[in-house]
Amino acid sequence: MLTALLSAGAGPAWAADREYLEKASALNDSAVAKMRQGNFDGAEYDLLQAIEYAGGDVQKLRKNLGVVYYEKGVRALQQRKDFFEASRYLKQALDIDPQNTRYAKAYASTLFLEAKARAAQGLHDRALELYEAGTARDPSNLHVWVQAADYAWSIQRLDKAAAFLERARKIAPDDRNVKVLEERVRSARREESHSTETSEHFILSADAAQIAREGAHRVLYELEQTYAEVGYKLSVYPKRKITVVFYPLKDFHDHWRLPNRIDGYYDGKLRIPYSSKGLPEAVMKPIVRHELTHAFIAAASPHPVPRWLNEGIAQWVEGRQLDMKAKDALVIHQITRRLAPVAHLDKALGHQNNPFNNTEMTLAYMKALTLVEYLIEQGGIWKVMQLVQGSEPGDFEKVLKKNYGLDYNRLEADWQVWIERKRYNS
Numbered sequence: 001m002l003t004a005l006l007s008a009g010a011g012p013a014w015a016a017d018r019e020y021l022e023k024a025s026a027l028n029d030s031a032v033a034k035m036r037q038g039n040f041d042g043a044e045y046d047l048l049q050a051i052e053y054a055g056g057d058v059q060k061l062r063k064n065l066g067v068v069y070y071e072k073g074v075r076a077l078q079q080r081k082d083f084f085e086a087s088r089y090l091k092q093a094l095d096i097d098p099q100n101t102r103y104a105k106a107y108a109s110t111l112f113l114e115a116k117a118r119a120a121q122g123l124h125d126r127a128l129e130l131y132e133a134g135t136a137r138d139p140s141n142l143h144v145w146v147q148a149a150d151y152a153w154s155i156q157r158l159d160k161a162a163a164f165l166e167r168a169r170k171i172a173p174d175d176r177n178v179k180v181l182e183e184r185v186r187s188a189r190r191e192e193s194h195s196t197e198t199s200e201h202f203i204l205s206a207d208a209a210q211i212a213r214e215g216a217h218r219v220l221y222e223l224e225q226t227y228a229e230v231g232y233k234l235s236v237y238p239k240r241k242i243t244v245v246f247y248p249l250k251d252f253h254d255h256w257r258l259p260n261r262i263d264g265y266y267d268g269k270l271r272i273p274y275s276s277k278g279l280p281e282a283v284m285k286p287i288v289r290h291e292l293t294h295a296f297i298a299a300a301s302p303h304p305v306p307r308w309l310n311e312g313i314a315q316w317v318e319g320r321q322l323d324m325k326a327k328d329a330l331v332i333h334q335i336t337r338r339l340a341p342v343a344h345l346d347k348a349l350g351h352q353n354n355p356f357n358n359t360e361m362t363l364a365y366m367k368a369l370t371l372v373e374y375l376i377e378q379g380g381i382w383k384v385m386q387l388v389q390g391s392e393p394g395d396f397e398k399v400l401k402k403n404y405g406l407d408y409n410r411l412e413a414d415w416q417v418w419i420e421r422k423r424y425n426s
């Protein structure tokens with residue numbers, strides 16, 4: 001019965017098959033030509049039709065379709081930053097060719113972009129899921145394992161952070177970022193067992209023995225005093241409680257792998273080597289004022305502000321003053337162009353990239369301070385805080401222009417004239 005049926009249909013079906021196969025082949029050629037011209041929509045349509053005509057043997061056609069989906073995905077990402085569309089196409093490319101590492105990496109990068117976007121919206125679980133899915137697709141990418149671990153750490157998901165970190169460590173055990181994060185996760189685990197004491201604006205976190213030794217009430221009272229000072233100076237009073245973590249002085253720099261001259265640290269929490277026996281109040285006060293200012297700026301700005309502005313304001317609130325010699329050095333380095341221009345100043349301030357180059361960093365901090373002093377002379381600290389409160393994602397120069405009518409070049413030139421004049425009278 002079966003044989004009869006087959007032979008009955010064999011003649012005409014074979015002729016039709018050949019005709020269809022020729023159509024399919026012509027459509028494939030047309031698709032390849034369109035791909036070369038960058039017309040991927042046209043190529044996709046040709047290939048889908050060709051697959052329909054070709055019937056059974058479509059492997060080559062599907063492979064070409066995979067390339068089309070890959071290209072469409074990459075374009076959606078690069079030209080339109082549309083990671084939803086990109087991830088849809090790249091997923092389709094991967095379904096066709098699951099072993100293709102180029103597809104896998106591109107797909108992973110769309111997942112990472114979405115993870116960042118979700119993280120920014122505060123959708124932490126979704127962001128972590130995306131990081132996990134992405135790293136699974138691109139497991140040799142150290143940078144992303146570190147980024148995922150850093151994110152998990154920042155939202156206190158320490159088990160996840162440790163798991164991501166473990167993978168990063170397998171790729172590059174001696175990487176500096178890996179080491180810093182290891183210490184942060186370890187330290188965060190210790191903090192989980194910390195005791196806390198609270199006041200109106202603060203959560204004080206330290207190990208129980210230390211809190212007992214310092215006297216939590218006295219410390220919180222001092223913090224509240226500093227809060228009032230900084231709030232008054234900046235006309236900003238953050239409502240959310242600020243967590244302050246105390247470290248024994250001797251451990252502080254080891255824990256954070258910070259150069260010795262960095263006395264405090266702000267990363268969403270204030271981290272301070274507080275010890276009434278270790279450091280006199282005259283030293284502690286400015287440190288707390290400085291780090292607290294970073295917390296105030298984070299609370300007041302809808303988007304991150306440039307580091308130079310952040311560090312400039314913090315030093316101003318701290319009460320730092322440059323003597324004539326310091327200003328002289330600043331001017332000389334500026335004139336001889338050994339000092340980063342405003343647009344690149346943040347890089348010079350980034351101690352993570354450049355931990356022990358003291359002179360360059362010291363000068364960058366001095367420039368940040370005097371830039372803020374210059375802006376304060378133009379319209380008061382109130383106007384500087386308008387910059388902070390009006391921050392927008394990305395282009396800070398635009399915000400500067402809107403508030404001061406200055407672009408970076410103009411600010412640089414005006415500031416230089418001002419500081420040259422200023423250096424002999426402090």
Ligand SMILES: [Zn+2]
Nearest residue numbers: 290294311314
């Ligand atoms: Zn600072």
